[in-house]
Amino acid sequence: VRGVCDGYAADGYAVVAPALFDRVKPGVELGYEGEDLTHGRELRGELGWDKPLVDVQAAVEVLRPVGKVAVIGYCFGGSVAWLTATRLDVNAAVGYYGGQVADFVEEDPRCPVLLHFGETDAFIPIEAVDRIAERRPDIPLYRYPAGHGFNCESRSDYHPESARLARSRTLDFIREHIG
Template sequence: MGEHLTLTAGDGHTLGAYVARPRGPAKGGLVVVQEIFGVNSHIRAVTDGFAAEGYLAVAPALFDRIRPGIELGYNEADVAEGRALRPQVGWDATVLDVAAAMALAAEAGKVGVVGYCWGGSVAWLAATRLKPAAAVGYYGGHIHEFAAEKPACPVMLHFGEEDAGIPPENVAVVRAAQPGVEIHLYPGAGHGFSCDQRGSYHAESTALARGRSLAFLEPLLA
């Protein structure tokens, strides 16, 4: 079970964060970047899961720049609300908030960033604009827009082959611009395939992507 703390970003903005700590010595720190649904029960569970793997895991509440405490589910109305909220935050402000979370996670040593949905794109921006030791992005629908930005750390990206919101040509843009980035495609998986609260959950792809991510992160955060 984690705890809720307050972070301060570089522009003075204060935001909440859900923090989960490992039982023993930490392997390193991880920032867990939310979907467009806030730091909801799913993201808290993901954060707890990384703590169980030995990481000091921090999930910053990125919607706090709009109002504190926004948590959404996965029904049609909540999806629409999340899509409307995301642009109100802005990419630059979001990166500032991730940097604040990285500062806390750095108490455990080297820091990685892992993000889902909106957070997948934010993880890419963290890799290019901040200095984590590693970054992992799940189904980040805006990464192709920033594909020309050079990552400052190793990056792994996961995409579902059946993701209606991220067409193959967008993934191809990223591959072409960043041939050194490790990209995995998952047959039969759609958007949000790693979220067990969504109808698009794909257990086989989730397990494979998680195993790959943990194997990728461990040596880089050691």
């Protein structure tokens, strides 16, 4: 996450990454495979959905004086980005492989949203992605020939070509909606 934040900061954006898991396990640092992945899912279950939105709202309030605010999330954060778009006041939201977006697809976004999914994602059934696309045809939803975590260099499913294309699309979207 820090590396992704550094990349957007290098592009000229003010960036904040709330430590969402600190509410249930302060200071936790997790990898993206094996036991860390399992532990992350357990923490996510303890956390629920309302607590992360409180932390996202706090981050939005920090950034609001700088200008328009967009949220970008990956995996669990991709679902949090969707919920942020539907429940909070932001100018744009981008979700990468948000596994629970389909569970909340009936909630109407209050801002423009962009979604990215891998076609071979072992954690998100393609039927869930299809359901999102069918229910929200007005939202740009891109599919990539890659698995879950295709944007993360630290994951076994990292797919450089898909990551580059998704980042390019994300930057274009962010520039369009927040400058």
